[in-house]
Amino acid sequence: MRRQILCLSTKVTQNSCTKALPLTRFLSSQEAIDRRYHLFTLEKKRQLENVGRIEKIEVQYKGVPNSCTLIMNKGISTPYDCARHLSDWHVESSALALLDGSVYWDMHRPLTENCTLELQNFTVSEPQQVNKAFWRTCSFMLGACATIAFKDTVPVKLHSFPGPDIRSGSFIYDVDLPTLSDWKPTQQELITLAAEYIKLTRLNEPLERLEVGEELALEMFVENEHKTRQIPSIARQNGKVTLYKVGKHVDISRGPMISTTGQIGRLTIASVHKLNGSTEGDVKQLYRFQGVALPTGVMMNHFTFSILAQRAKKLNPVKSPIPKPVESEEKEQIAMKG
Amino acid sequence: MNQADVSKLVSKLRVKVLPKHRNLPGPKGPEGRIDKLRKTVTGLIKFERIELNYNRADEARQYAERLISEAIRHGDCHKPTMDTADFWLLEKELVHKLFKVLVPRYETSNLSYTRMYNAPRLQYGRTIDKVVLELRGNPFPDLLNNKSNNKLLIQNVLLDAAKNDYRQTKIAEMAKNIGKDIGTKQNTDSKLNEAPEKPNIS
Known part of the structure; x- marks a missing residue:
């Protein structure tokens, strides 16, 4: 196993990352997930072996x-x-x-x-940090849900999720769906997404954390150009990238996260909004998946929860990760004034 | 109307007292009932929290309340109160506890001295209702662990944000309508002003 990692790392050091990029063409999303999971487990084993004599x-x-x-x-x-x-x-x-x-x-x-x-x-009496970890985990799991929910014919490229803001009313994940140019999910599709999410949470998988070097992180996310672009800036501080794994899904997050997915209780995927980027930018558009969830064991009346679900349908005001099409908006405003 | 006001002779208890006592049937009859209740009252004063059947607990609770109430009212120098305490408390060291611990604890309280909770029961199957009977201010952890009032809990944060959001939209709506309202009001005002003028003219 160590040999495999060594082999991979030497490959990465010899060829620059840009040369490794052609791999993307041959990776279906399922293969990419498997590959990332494999690399994660290998690296985790390696780090455990590095502990050496037990103190x-x-x-x-x-x-x-x-x-x-x-x-x-x-x-x-x-x-x-x-x-x-x-x-x-x-x-x-x-x-x-x-x-x-x-x-x-x-x-x-x-x-x-x-x-x-x-x-x-x-x-606990002061649960702010726990709540933040919960919200972060919900976003993370939304990414996991989005990757598996679509058919093989629809490639899914996860972009990123912002820091947890509970008062905004919804947790979000920005996803790039390159083949879907104008998709508006029906109610049935949202319910299906939520069902997939719940299936994932019911597996009650632990959220494992691992800190890896920049090279390995780039190797893991080789087929996802958004993540490869983000990794260098993340690794700038200490050369490490923090990864989390749940089931087979591996993603980048600063953490901390909650213990297991079973602690996510009631939830809805409220809406999917399209975010338009500027035409010159690398990313033309993203889809913002939004949902709202409560921890297991929180009792809430269905009417009260429906208020939260309704609110989560509105577009979350968190800043879009891609530059906005500034000119067109101004034009629209001018047109409106006129 | 020279009759004494009954409520001033006997202090009013802060728990509900049924018009008729429960018999608590047993082979020894009424004497057996009193024995049972003495045991329960003693146990309550001794352990401060006990679990037992509903009927016996509710009955014993009234006697325990009365005992503590009398002890607070008359103090330990009052012969009849001392006799009552002596009768109800089978273990004599509890008499000291009653006057030296419980009386100071409840002197200033304006609540009942005991609390009774329904104990959990089987969902299916026939069981006798159980309750937990306890003295207020006991040293044990709280039985009802309801912390849902904490503002920082995630559900409360979400609901609070939703409430704020709703208010903001309402205020925005009102702000929009202010201009229109003034317009309509002016119309109505002018109409009102016109209306009384007419009869004056006529």
Whole structure:
């Protein structure tokens, strides 16, 4: 396995990334997903093997039923493992871990040093960060849902999703559908999308985090020109790109995210809006998928939820990731005034 | 009308008292009923939270409320109250608890001294209704863990944002209509002004 990665990395170093791009032609979206998943698992194994001799760390757990000290493995054990030492309730309800009272940590990210640990669920007294992680995860899963929901004849290229803004009323993912120039989803299609989403969440997969180098990230997203364009700017800070995996879907995100997809409860995919780009730009148009969801166990009256769903149908005001067609808009405004 | 006001002789309890007592049938008759209730009242004062059948709990609750109420009203130097406490509390150290712990705890409260919750029951199958009976201010964690009032919970954040959004649209609509309203109002005003003038002229 290590050899394969080595082989790939040497390939990447020898040929520049632009030379690797012709690969795109031969990758169907399913193959690309499989390939990315394969690379992710290989890299994860490699990083685990790199841990070497197992060292112990002390994790001071604070919270119900009583505070205690856990002896865990450095670089291997995650907050999720700590929760498994406590009880099923902790495992199922915890969405995010709080280290040393200040650092928010994914449930499936290995701990690296001695720390205090608090497990956060959706009903803690100050759940802002948990909510953000939830919203981010919903966006992430929307991307996963969009890639698998279409037929093989429709290529799907994920573009990006913005940072979580809960008050905007909907989580979004901007997707490029190059073959669909003017698609307006029917109600039935939206319901189908939501059904696919729910199928994904019911699998109850953990959200795994992995930090990889820029080269490997470029190799993984070789067939997606939007992501390859984004990766260098993401990696500029420390040369690392943070990836998340759920099931076979791998995507870039800063994190943190919630523990498992099973914690996403009630949801609707509210609408798909077309975003027009300027004609000179690389991206002509994108589709903005919007939805609204609640964590598992949140009880809400169907009427109240319908208000949220109605609101999520409006185009989310978050700035479009592609430059707008400025001139045409101005012309329209002038025309309106006239 | 020289009759004394009954409500001033006996303090009013803050729980509902049924017009007729429950018999709590058993082989020993009324005496057995009192025994059962004494045990329950003792248990309640001792453990502060107990789970039991509805009928017995509701009946014992009234006696416990009365006992605490009398203890607060008369204090520990009052012979009849002391006798009552002695009768109802089978374990005598609880008499000290009643006067030294519970009386200070409830002196200033204006709520009932006990709380009763319905305990969970089987969805199917025949079961006797169970309840949890507890003294207020007990040291145990709260039974009703309802935190849904927290403004920061995700559902509340979403609903709050939706409410704001709705308000904004309404205000925008009103702002749009203001110009029109003034126009229509002026018309109506002029009409109103015209109307009273006519009879004056005539």
